[in-house]
Amino acid sequence: MRDLSLYEKKIIKDEEFPVQMFKNHIRKPGLYFRIHWHEHLELHYILNGKGSFICDRKTIPVTEGNLVIFNSNVLHEGVSEGDNFEALVIIFEMSSFSKEIADYNVIFQNLIEEDEIIKDIMLSIYKEDVERSHGYRLAIKGKLYDLITYLFRNYVTESLSPRENTLRLHNLGRLNTVVQYIQENYSEPLTNKELADLIHLSEYRFCHLFKESMGKSPINYINEVRLKKAYELIKGKDNSISEIAVMVGFSDYNNFGRLFRKYYGFPPSRT
Structure with missing residues (x-):
């Protein structure tokens, strides 16, 4: 029987690089991704175009340069609003990078706009992924540590109790x-x-x-x-x-x- 549930199982087996990363390119208005949830943190950095995401019942309009964060165990879905919508998608489990932060059960701000530090980190990650020079995965992993630290210090809205x-x-x-x-x-x-x-x-x-x-x-x-x-x-x-x-x-x-x-x-x- 086809799985029609909201849960989307993520399997990231590479202990050296515990990240799922890809570029989404949508060439027509409509569904960007269906409603789902998982235990992982999911980041969408908008490279081009406009769209809207729905996260935990809130509609979030997005455009180029925005970082959207879907916290773990939260329903989310996305819609493209144009003929050329591109986003760099990064998915990982927080405990793979920092058990300390994972144990806090922190909730990050869903939408971050006009933050030059985040822009520099995300575009640097994107450049490493496009060029794929020797050691690019190690470089990306280091930049993700920088990003996580920066988000933890500046964009935590609350922490959930166990x-x-x-x-x-x-x-x-x-x-x-x-x-x-x-x-x-x-x-x-x-x-x-x-x-x-x-x-x-x-x-x-x-x-x-x-x-x-x-x-x-x-x-x-x-x-x-x-x-x-x-x-x-x-x-x-x-x-x-x-x-x-x-x-x-x-x-x-x-x-x-x-x-x-x-x-x-x-x-x-x-x-």
Whole structure:
């Protein structure tokens, strides 16, 4: 069965260079990366273009020169807003670089703008990765130590207690169960009570947890899943729009059309 959960497993086996690093280049507006979470710290340094990231329910507009930090165990997703969006992405587990800082469970500021020191470090890292001269990985690792130290001294917003960190992980695990169930059963009638029962919560507590974590109500999330699937099916032109509306779980065609227009900005007939 395809893994449809929010959790994204990162495996970085190289003890000498415990970093995943790459350049993302998106050539059209739209999804930059899907919503997910993991235990690692994820940095995006915007090299070119504009976009918006959603992190812990907050929308973050980004542009060239911005550094975006996604802390560990936080839901995040990204959207490109132009035809040429580039970012240097660096992913690592803090404990691989500094157990001292990792033990603090620090939360870094999500968006950093117009910091010349960070700009110099990130562009230097990018240059080393592009040129790949002898010893480039050692050089990058040293520059990452400089970056971590600088962020720790200047851009920490709070620290989580061990209990808060454990609770965050527990809630994310619960959401994985619900989201995977929705992805597999979106065409069926789904109720808040049905979803709440999956993770043994009251309907009220479930709705509060879901909206607190996802930034939207369960029904709004379900409708988004249905609308995205409908969009794919309409583009395939194998069925009529009214048939597709029923296939993805909408019993009221007029409601489907209204929600589709609101979500995409145009009616389904223009897809």
